[in-house]
Amino acid sequence: MNMDLIKKSPWIYHLNTGGCIGCDIELVACITPKYDIERLGCLLKGSPRHADILVVTGPLTMQTRERAKRVYDQMPKKKVVVALGSCGITGGVFKEGYCEAGPIDKDIHVDIYVPGCPPRPEAIIYGIKKALEKLQ
Amino acid sequence: MLLVDVVKSWFSRASTTKYPRVPDKPKNYRGKIEWDDKKCIRCLTCVRVCPSYAVKFNKKALHERGKIEIDHGKCIYCYMCVEKCPVNALIGTKEFELATDDKRELGSA
Amino acid sequence: MIQLAVTLVSAIFLIWLERKIKARSQYRVGPPIYQPILDLAKLFQKQNLRSSLSNPLMNFLPLISLLAVALIAYSLPLGNLGGSIDIISLIFLFALTSLIYVFAGLLSYSHYGFVGAKRELIQFFSYEIPFALGIFSVAIFAGTIYFYHPFPFSIILVPSMVAFYLAGLAKLRRSPFDIPNAEQEIVSGSLTEFSGPSLSVFLLSEWMEAFVICSVFVDLFFGFNDALISVALSYMVFISFILIDVVTPRVRLDNMINFFRKFVIPLSVFGVVLCYLWTL
Numbered sequence: 001m002n003m004d005l006i007k008k009s010p011w012i013y014h015l016n017t018g019g020c021i022g023c024d025i026e027l028v029a030c031i032t033p034k035y036d037i038e039r040l041g042c043l044l045k046g047s048p049r050h051a052d053i054l055v056v057t058g059p060l061t062m063q064t065r066e067r068a069k070r071v072y073d074q075m076p077k078k079k080v081v082v083a084l085g086s087c088g089i090t091g092g093v094f095k096e097g098y099c100e101a102g103p104i105d106k107d108i109h110v111d112i113y114v115p116g117c118p119p120r121p122e123a124i125i126y127g128i129k130k131a132l133e134k135l136q
Numbered sequence: 137m138l139l140v141d142v143v144k145s146w147f148s149r150a151s152t153t154k155y156p157r158v159p160d161k162p163k164n165y166r167g168k169i170e171w172d173d174k175k176c177i178r179c180l181t182c183v184r185v186c187p188s189y190a191v192k193f194n195k196k197a198l199h200e201r202g203k204i205e206i207d208h209g210k211c212i213y214c215y216m217c218v219e220k221c222p223v224n225a226l227i228g229t230k231e232f233e234l235a236t237d238d239k240r241e242l243g244s245a
Numbered sequence: 246m247i248q249l250a251v252t253l254v255s256a257i258f259l260i261w262l263e264r265k266i267k268a269r270s271q272y273r274v275g276p277p278i279y280q281p282i283l284d285l286a287k288l289f290q291k292q293n294l295r296s297s298l299s300n301p302l303m304n305f306l307p308l309i310s311l312l313a314v315a316l317i318a319y320s321l322p323l324g325n326l327g328g329s330i331d332i333i334s335l336i337f338l339f340a341l342t343s344l345i346y347v348f349a350g351l352l353s354y355s356h357y358g359f360v361g362a363k364r365e366l367i368q369f370f371s372y373e374i375p376f377a378l379g380i381f382s383v384a385i386f387a388g389t390i391y392f393y394h395p396f397p398f399s400i401i402l403v404p405s406m407v408a409f410y411l412a413g414l415a416k417l418r419r420s421p422f423d424i425p426n427a428e429q430e431i432v433s434g435s436l437t438e439f440s441g442p443s444l445s446v447f448l449l450s451e452w453m454e455a456f457v458i459c460s461v462f463v464d465l466f467f468g469f470n471d472a473l474i475s476v477a478l479s480y481m482v483f484i485s486f487i488l489i490d491v492v493t494p495r496v497r498l499d500n501m502i503n504f505f506r507k508f509v510i511p512l513s514v515f516g517v518v519l520c521y522l523w524t525l
């Protein structure tokens with residue numbers, strides 16, 4: 001009963017740590033009329049203090065390492081982290097780059113990985129659904 | 137006037153898909169890649185052609201016959217390996233629901 | 246007491262209606278009807294984090310805001326259910342709800358809070374004059390400052406009515422005047438540093454304020470003695486606010502100040518003078 005409420009109204013904060021913006025476009029496509037996630041209760045919020053789910057796209061770069069950690073600390077308890085795209089899982093196409101610091105789970109504990117380059121909006125919705133089940 | 141269009145849209149059908157309740161079957165989509173053991177001739181063209189080094193050849197698996205392993209965490213789904221395979225041993229499926237909480241299920245380290 | 250219950254239920258219904266109408270105007274399916282209650286209840290279960298630079302009094306502000314709106318809602322005349330408030334207290338309590346928003350931005354010690362508070366303060370100086378003068382003109386016209394019954398419609402009050410409508414639109418922070426929470430699409434204005442239960446109380450007081458302003462507008466300018474007709478009319482006023490919200494873009498801060506200074510404030514002063522001359 002307690003966690004059922006987060007399943008019914010998850011609020012999402014979107015953080016791009018330095019990739020190309022392909023996965024970001026697919027995430028924002030989820031709130032367009034074709035794949036409307038507002039009917040499931042999700043909202044894309046502007047502040048990490050309001051959000052339950054942190055969706056991280058792109059590989060970690062040297063600049064965004066501490067900032068991503070700070071954003072993760074600013075979120076209140078019962079939070080989930082979703083790594084979107086191949087860059088989040090293994091570094092993807094940017095792996096041998098000059099400013100890369102590796103995949104996301106070097107610094108933040110990641111709960112769900114969504115592969116794809118970029119993943120489909122339906123795959124993103126499926127990933128968010130699995131992330132919410134992990135909260136229980 | 138914009139207000140006329142707004143009021144007209146209240147009486148039209150919404151253009152939203154019914155995704156989580158109704159499963160989605162895309163017509164053309166580059167999804168997960170499957171490997172067929174019997175057709176493969178171990179020429180290793182797919183290993184050479186992959187732009188993100190996602191296809192690997194494991195010499196010691198399958199009783200020393202060798203297995204092609206695809207790391208779906210590194211794959212960018214460009215399907216070069218599927219196109220260049222001379223015997224069509226790599227098959228592209230349309231499966232996109234691959235989200236998981238364990239990287240090893242996808243074949244990553 | 247019954248007015249408070251009606252306000253609570255209507256607040257949640259009107260917020261759902263706003264989200265659903267905005268969704269349907271964009272050819273989307275909107276949220277289901279129980280969504281706002283689920284949002285508020287979910288926020289109560291989260292942790293109440295606060296940055297170390299911000300003031301600990303920050304968490305009391307939403308309670309004061311909710312108390313101010315609840316006081317107005319408790320003593321509002323809805324048709325034949327009598328009210329018990331006078332016009333001076335009404336103006337004071339309405340100003341308090343807006344200034345609490347400014348304080349919340351200032352006490353939370355973040356850049357977004359400071360900018361949101363500054364914009365809300367500038368907007369407050371623009372809309373408070375037509376708001377208060379609209380209420381005063383009705384008081385002058387009816388000859389009393391006690392707001393116990395709804396006042397009926399009269400053609401003399403039309404300039405004040407238009408000025409009060411535009412000031413109400415600016416007060417509710419809806420388009421085209423949604424500058425203080427313009428950042429909500431990007432960051433969040435004054436509410437950036439609130440989380441958990443404080444945020445949910447703040448949101449609830451904002452939602453109740455919407456119904457209360459529409460209800461005061463209906464009671465002041467075309468009041469009926471029947472409670473159901475008053476509530477239905479306030480719903481229709483809010484739907485007109487939503488329609489203006491859907492079709493207009495956001496204006497810049499100096500455009501808004503010019504619009505209020507050159508059109509709305511002279512209109513409200515003209516309304517007051519007209520009412521005074523009528524009673525002579």
